[in-house]
Amino acid sequence: MIVNRLIEKAMRKAQGAQVTLGQSESTNVSFEDDKLKSAGVAQSIGMSVKVIVDGKIGSSHTTDIDDVDGVVARALEAAAFGSPAHFEFPGPQEGPDVEIYDDAVVPVTKEEMVRIGEEMMALVKAYRSEILVSTGAGKSVSKSQFANSAGMEHTSETTSFGVGVSGQWIRGTDILLAGHGFGWKKREIDHAAIARKAIELLKMAEKIAPIKSGDMPVIFTPEGVNVLLLALRLGFNGKNVFLGSSPLAGKLGEKIADETFSITDNPLLDYANGSGKYDGEGVPHHVTPLIEDGVARNFLYDLDTAGRAGAKSTGNGVGCGPTNLVIKEGDTPYEEMVKNTKEGLLVHNVLGLGQGNPISGEFSVNVQLGYKIENGEVVGRVKDVMLAGNTYDALKEIAAIGDKAEWAGGSLLTPAIKIARLSVVGK
């Protein structure tokens, strides 16, 4: 393998080395504004080298497969001024089985993607012809080689497939945008169901419902749950914990959320986007509970951060970020959650997430797609509304968790969640 040749080259001067080679080819077809607009193929190749010289780390990257000498030399140069290494490269270990390759993705043609796009568009058009539709479908096949100087090596091949559809509905100066999409490592996606979901979101938005400022219960759809998760993604990141910027530092074992709330990092879900046998540092993947029954359990670590913090890598390298997040189902059917809300907000998508000070848990976002609930019914879409709160406060005020988890994108599996009260600022 090429990667072994690079390791050999690097080890003439380094005491440790890791090399990754990735290759991928993806094909995409897109429709814009009711029309087939473009199709194409993207091929890419890249090589990354990380070395440890005299206890210090250097890294480098290239897209030129013939630049073997250069990429190694530049990593060695960087290591001379690099950060101290707090880890050793892991030796050979066998990772757990997880499905990340689907033969059925490979033969999908551009023509088939065109047909999928046309069918999704036709469904939305059948609902309302004046809605302008954009759709798309895409696939990719990737290969990677990994090796390090401790003898760990593996190769993997993975596929991915995805579809999406969105509608734009303009009435006067009102511009409504709503859509739905899904992608994962498997061909099996019911694109008609995706289009029906987009239509449902558009249908619920037919009327505009005014909403008054005040504190009120808020239901987050599975997609909407992302509003609450940003703070947790940052807060459970071992590097932020080690540096003290995470408000969760020092809180393992403490109750930080309602006891109905449990969330795990799970890289072993078949075909999910964040799944794989190993992380990017050759550490076998495993499931890591983050919050169990409201109690903080584990932070996520890569090799170097774990070394610095006196912890063990959780297989979240490089960067200590989550793979796939899974939130445990509760016992309230979604319909009941809505029915039990006298006056409240249903949130699906927001603008401005991550602006401000997300690691503190604070959020203050414009509700891009959200709905007013009145007397147990969704009465219409809200506009020009800000939603504000703090994730850590909100998780202590969970009023209900849905009894059915759904995919929101290919790396989050969650039920809807109702928070007892959050601040809503309308006109």
Added chain:
Amino acid sequence: MRERMEKALSSSDAEYTEIRIEHVTSSWANFRGEDLDNIGSSRTLGGIVRALVKGGWGYATFNDISDLEIRVREACESARLVGKEESRFAEVEPVVDEITAPLEKDFREISLSEKKSVIEEYNKIILGYHDKIETSNVGYGDSFRKVWYANSEGAYIEDERPDVGVGISATGRQGDNVQRGFESVAGSAGFQVIEGLQEKAEASARRAVDLLSAPPVTGGKYTVITNPRLSGVFAHEAFGHLSESDFVYENERMKKLMVLGKRLGSDILNIIDDGSIRGLRGTHKYDDEGVKTRKNYLIKDGILAGRLHSRETAAKMGEQPTGNARAIGYQHRPIVRMTNTYIDKGGATFEDMIKDVKLGVYAIDMVGGQTSMEMFTFSAAYGYMIRDGKIAELVRDVVLTGNVFETLMHIDMVSDTIEWPPVGGGCGKGGQSPLPVGLGGPCVRIQNVVVGGRQQ
């Protein structure tokens, strides 16, 4: 390179074909807390072929540039699958040009160790500022992009696009309260622009500490004054994206909504996008379709006066191309983007603007912004309450939101000086992020802005 590209182009049977090849060298270093977090460099070579057949686009992107003819064939095949109507593509005179970017202090000739030591000093200033400073994040990055562009009409452009910047972030903490102060400096320039920023490092630390004792702004409607950097974000998010004509050109309802001559603001409002202003990050001589950049009025005296175009959107709307087809790199097709977008200066002084504001917010610098065309939101790094015509207490979590068709009408005063602070960051659209853009302008006063935040 020219010969190889032209030979490949001559094998195309599409109505229009272009090849863009890019070679990028970049390096980075980053401190988080006391330790260097990572340091390294990369070299990227890649290209894209784009072909137009009967109104349909096909493309191929690649890292291996040895078989350009095959990539041209692939792009043509895809285009033929898509194309079903007549192609329309605005005519421009094919340009042959070579642009070099002489750098006062060429960052490619500066060692990684020197790059590291410059930011190490900023990092030490933050960490030594106060015992409430919990950690820091100071990053350096540079890239030197050489672009070769050729199309089937005979255009051939070689362009050099340098970019260098630092981001300086301080985190303060008191119990569960975590606050951040952030400064950035970036430019299409040499290494000298990121030297001597000790004061910025101290300012970020001071702000992180000060914000720990600042209350969040109370949610509600206020008169807001934005400082130049935030005015730039406002112009960009509140209106700029809506002027990108790929949202309009095949959308009959949007065309009606955005018809030229429509009043969108008061007489004092002028909004301009100009990719030809020397020295700004959104500036290029040509866009990624070989069209010369220029000054484009979007709103003149409150009236919708123009929009941003690619060659396709210009032809389909019967307007002139404006030089706004931009791509962040060889893996992407050019799409309609802003360059340097700003509200033009007015006649007021800052004192005029503030003196009759009973209760308002002076919103300063930016964290970010986002739009769904009609609705938008953008965040200030921090702000001060304005009480009885005077700057009052520091407040945090200042997030502003609005609706383009209302908020522009509510701009009632614009200051008389334009500033272009050399900030980092960039714009995201259609999966292409970050694209360097210039963000600046005068101070702008806006009435009745919804400021998010928790109600008291």
